[in-house]
Amino acid sequence: METPNTRTPTILILIIGIIIGLLLAGGFVLLKSAFRGKEQSTGTQETKGLLLTISEPADGAFVGTETLTIKGSTGKDAVVAVVGGTEDTIVETSGGNFSASNKIAEGENELTVYAFDPTTGESTQTTLNVSFLNEEVAMGRLLVAQSTTAEENSKEKIDKLRERLATKSSELKKVASTFKNSHVFGTISAINDTVLTIETKQGSVKTVFTDDITKFYSIGSGGRSTIAITDLKAGDEIAAVGVTKNDTSGTAKFIIRQEQTPQKRHAVAGKVKSNEGGTITLTHLTQTERTYTVKTTNETVIKVKGVDTATIADIKTDDVVVACGPVEKDGTIVAKRLFAIPGKFLGVKPKESTTSATPSSSQ
Incomplete structure (x- = not known):
């Protein structure tokens, strides 16, 4: 009768033990590394820059x-x-x-x-x-623009709207303020009859339509004055009220020409x-x-x-x-x-370069 071979199971058990030991050691290293990474991540968040x-x-x-x-x-x-x-x-x-x-x-x-x-x-x-446009002027024009349609353009209805404006009711102010949050500013690049093409400082092009309701103003050193679309020309800087910065086109309720750059x-x-x-x-x-x-x-x-x-x-x-x-x-x-x-400025070490919030005024 042959004697059972006990050597092979012993070696197998030894190999399995070594593998388990390596896995445990590796897991410990990974856990420690992850913990350190978490500490470093927390430190980075604490020293994060300004978020304006x-x-x-x-x-x-x-x-x-x-x-x-x-x-x-x-x-x-x-x-x-x-x-x-x-x-x-x-x-x-x-x-x-x-x-x-x-x-x-x-x-x-x-x-x-x-x-x-x-x-x-x-x-x-x-x-x-x-x-910014004077509230009395803005509310009056916005109200007519908001409420006048093809079916509602009679003089009687407009007079009624003006009467309501005179009361300065909360409803009117709500209508006006709803509309106020929309304008784009840019330079006129082309004029085609009643349609203006303007280019913003960001480089986007807007098509601005005007109609019988659109009011035109010019603002300069002498204050605000009423103008017509025929007074506009390519190169003028204007605000088109009623067109948002996300629109590619829209109908303006106001065109405000800026005559001087602050x-x-x-x-x-x-x-x-x-x-x-x-x-x-x-x-x-x-x-x-x-x-x-x-x-x-x-x-x-x-x-x-x-x-x-x-x-x-x-x-x-x-x-x-x-x-x-x-x-x-x-x-x-x-x-x-x-x-x-007041007081000495401490804790800041000079850097070779950084992004300043303004153009350099170095002497």
């Missing part, structure tokens, strides 16, 4: 009052500058949210919203266009290098080789965090300053508004 979002108004809004409220969030605490219209605003966020009020001019207003993190030196910006203004942030005679030299928050020259005037609105009434003398070396205003030919910023955070 505008919740109000919508880009392309059409409004009937000169005071515009801009609301949004930055994802973390920051200083926000809203530049454009007839005045600029600088505010601090609260819990990463902000609300700023700007005065705007009749016609087209290009607003640039800047966000600066004074702790890390990060900056970001976004632009939106808002068109002076461009910018916002910058930096650490104070010197303050001499009302002229401040700022060093870029992360690129220390870059500087900005900021000139203040008697009209500059100055605010210093923690100071009730501030003057230019309250701004000291190493304070962090956000300034906004027009830029002169030599790059000097003539500050309309200036906001300073």
